[in-house]
Amino acid sequence: MSDAKAEVKSQQKISAKAWDENAVPRHRIQWCPGCGDFGVLAALKMALTKLEVTPHELLMVGGIGCSGQIRNYLNGNAFHGTHGGALAYALGAKMANPDLKVITLAGDGDTFAIGVENFVHVCRRDPEVMLIIMDNGVYGLTKGQHSPTYGRGMDITEWSEESPPPFSPLRLAMTAGCTFVAQSFSGDPKHSAEIYAEAMQHRGFAMVNDFSPCVTYNKFNTYDWYKERVEEIPAGHNTSDLNAAWELLNDFDRREKLPLGVVYRNPRRKKAAKRLPIWTEDLQKANVAPLFQMFR
C-alpha cells in the first residue's frame, strides 16, 4: 500500500458505524423481517471492521435477487450485475484494479443456475475475489421458485426431471478448483464473520456458502431445520489436504449434518511468468531483415 493510501486510511475512523454511512437510511431495507440476509449483513460488517478495510477500498458486486440488495445497505463502492454475471464483473474489476478489495454477493439461483458457467471458471481463474452465496434454495424476489439448492434434506422424487435434487455448492467448488471453500450460517453471524474475514484474506478466489433462510418462501429449510443440522468443522481438520476435505464432506453427508467453517484452503503456488516481448522495446532489437529476404 502506498504512503498516501495509508494516510487516507489512518484518517478514517474504522468502526462498524462507518459501514452504515451513505447506506442507511438512504436505502430502506427491502428484505422481509427475519430474512437470513440480515445475518449476512451483520457478519459482513463485523468482518470488514475487524480487517480495518475502508469503504473506498471496497467494491461490492451484487447479483440479481434479494441477496444482491445487500450492497445497498453497506457503505462502499457498489455495482449491480446482471443475473448470473456478478462474478464476471468482479473478475474484470479485480483485473483492472488489483488494489480493490472485491466482494461478490449473490444468491444460489444466481450463482448455480444462470451463473454457473461464471462460477466454475472463476474457480479456475482464481482471482483474489471473495464470493458470499446467500443460499436459501429459492428465487425469493420472484416469489419462491425452486433454485438448484432446493430440496436439501428432502427425498428425491421420481419426477426428477421436473424437480431435480439439490447439488452441493461445496463439492462443485472443489471440483472446479476453488482454493478456498467454506460454509457459514446466517443464524450464527459471529461465526460467519470469522469465516468471511479468513476468506477476505485468502490469496485467490474464496467462496463462502452461507445458509441464509428465506422465511417467506422456503418453509422447509428454516432456521430451526438448519440449527438441528449445522455442526462446526472439528478443529483438527487439515484444510490444506484435498482428500481430507472430500472425506470431511462424505462424513458430514453420512451423518446428515451440514459442515460450518473452512472445508478447504490451499492457495495455489503460481509460477512467475512473463508475457510476450513488447513490440516497441524488445522487438525493435530483433533483426528481421533475413526474414523479409526469404519472401523476396
Added chain:
Amino acid sequence: MAQVIESAQKETESLISGSEAIAVACKLADVDVITAYPIRPYDTVMQYVAKLVANGELDCEYIVAESEHSQFEIVKHASAAGARVFCGSSGVGWMYAFEALTVTPALRIPMVAMVGNRALDDPGAFGVEHNDALAVRDLGWMLVWVDNAQEALDTALIAYRVAEDRKVFLPCAIGCDGAFLTHSQILVKIPPQEWVSAFLPPYNRGDLLLHPDNPITIAPQVNEDWLMELRKQNDEAMKRAQKLIPQVYKEFTGIFNRNYGNPFFEEYQTEDADVVLLGMGTMSMPVKVAIRQMRKEGKKVGFIRLRWFRPFPAEELAETLGRFKAVGVVDRDYSFGSPNFTGVLATEIRAALYPAAKRPPVLNFICGLGGREVTVPDVKRMSEMLLKQASGEKQPIVTWVGIRE
C-alpha cells in the same frame, strides 16, 4: 365451423390478471411442456401455471430451467418431438434467450411465448417498454400485442391455432405490458373446454416430427448451398400467416361468439376523425379516456390500436390511415439512430405509407418508457399537436412526451 357450438357447457366468468389469463389459456390448450425461469413480470405466469399443475388441473411437464436460454431450448426441442409448448420471459431474460429465439423460427417451431414487456435494464427498471419483444421482429417470430386479460386469453388460443397450422409453423410471441396487463385483473370469460377443443385441433407436426420412426435431421449445416432457400421458406410462411389470421379470427368468433372485428388492428372513434393516434398495448386505456373527453370539446380525434406487428398489415393499415389528416404514432419503445430518430413503430408506419396513394403526415411520440404512465394530459398534448399539424401548422417529427426537460 363458423357457428356457435350448442353445448351444455357454458362460459364462466373469473376475475383474473393478464398473466393468469395466459395460464388458463395454457390449460385450455392442453399444453404438454412448459418451461420457465423467474423474472418479473413474467414470473406471475409461472406461479399460476405451477398452481394449475399442483392442483391437477393442468397435466403437463413443467420445468423451472437453469436460465432463459435453457428454458427456450428445452421447449424448442419438445416441440420438435411433437409436444405443444409454452414459454416466455421479460426484458433482459428474453434477451438472455436470444440465441434460442433466433433459431426457433428457423426450425419452424410453432412455440407460443408470452413476453411480459419490461424495460431492458441496466439501469434497473421493471416497467413496460416494448423493445424486448421487438428485438425479434426480423427473425420470423409472429408478434401480437394485447391490451386486456380477455384478449390475452383469446389471443393465446388464436396464436396456437395460427402457429401450428402446417402452412405456417412459426413461433408467436404475445406482448403483454408489464404490470399494466400482467398484474391487472378484469372479469374474464373463460370458455368451456369443448369449445376450445373444437377450435384448436391437436398439434400435428406431420413429416417434420422428430421421432425414431421418422428419421430426420434438424438444423443441419447448410451454408450457402441451402440457407437462402430456407430463409425464403420462412418468408413465405409469414405471408401465409397473414392470410390465415383473418380466417382463424372468423372461426374464433363462430365458436366463442366474441368478435374482434379487424384482427390486425382495432379502430376507436375513427369514423369521422380528423386525426388519429396509433399505438400498441395497454396505452389504449388512457388514450380512449382522453379521446372521449376531447370529443366533448368537439375535437375529432380517433385511435388505432395495432395488434399484429408481425406479420405487419401494411397495405390495410396504409389504406385506413389515408383517411386522416394526420397520424400520431405513439411508440412505447425507442430506436436510437433510426431514420429521423423515431421509435420502431413509427418507422414501420412510415414505410407502410410510402407506396400508398394517400400519405398523411406522420408525427411520432415516444412515451411511457420504463413503465412511466401514459397519462390523459399526455394524450391530449399529443392530440393537440396532431390537430395543429392537420391545420397546416408544422410540428416536429418526433416528440418525447412526459419527459422531464
